[in-house]
Amino acid sequence: MRRRPTARRTGQAGVAAIEFGLVFIGLFTLLYGLATFGSVFYTRHQITRAAEDGARAVSMYGAPTEAQIQAVVRSSLALPLSTATGLEISATTASDPVVVTVRFPYRPNAVLPVLPLADRFVPDTLQARASAARPS
Template sequence: MFVLNTQPRRPPHAGRRQRGIASIEFAFVFLLLFIAMYGVVTFGAVFYTQQAISRAAEDGARAARLLPQPPSLASVCQAVSNSLASSVVPPLTCPSSASDLTSVSLTGCSSTDASCAVTVTYRYGDNPILPLVSLFDTSWVPPKLQSRATVALKAS
């Protein structure tokens, strides 16, 4: 019995022309995925740092409420530093100096005021969590992150 081969014959060099195309496609797709992933991770790092700064300001305001009135900047600064110690944001030294990346300020915390505001500022541009790649547009990354928390003081 005779069997016919119905598949067309391919020339022996036909597969060699397609050999490197998968590498080129992978390079283009990987580059696009890397750019997208870098943007998402960088945004997440900035968002995480802002949340840590907000939590530190809230902890400082809470400490200002619980401390003897009027609260001192050193005591509030210590509460903020303790809060930042549990995150990747470098904690500040109390009293803070102009060279520190993080600073704390109190507003309206005298014995005659009814409320006290604690402001925490972190210079993110000087110490980002992830390194900024110069190939990408990172102009949306803020140079500093700031949060403010206000608390009502106890009546004397």
């Protein structure tokens, strides 16, 4: 039985590791960007829903105070968001359409750490507004 001569590998040592490293950087950046976008999108959705629930409190209480609206908004938020530092909830109860505004400082309370070059794509604060007319 005759043996085939083996091909000599000259200059090919470690090429697969280098290719994997280059592909991994791009793939990791893409996946991390998707996760960061999803986190911002989810947080924005939670804040918008909480502002809407605060505006719906007008129909529940008739003439709610700002403290009642804030309690409804805080109970509507998910646990890490409701206890976050810097969360601002304001409501204009003096005017006819009651406007509830929720401001959330996203960057200090980010779920994922921000990559150094991607920090300009992550918002500092997220804000949501909802309004509701008083029942007559």
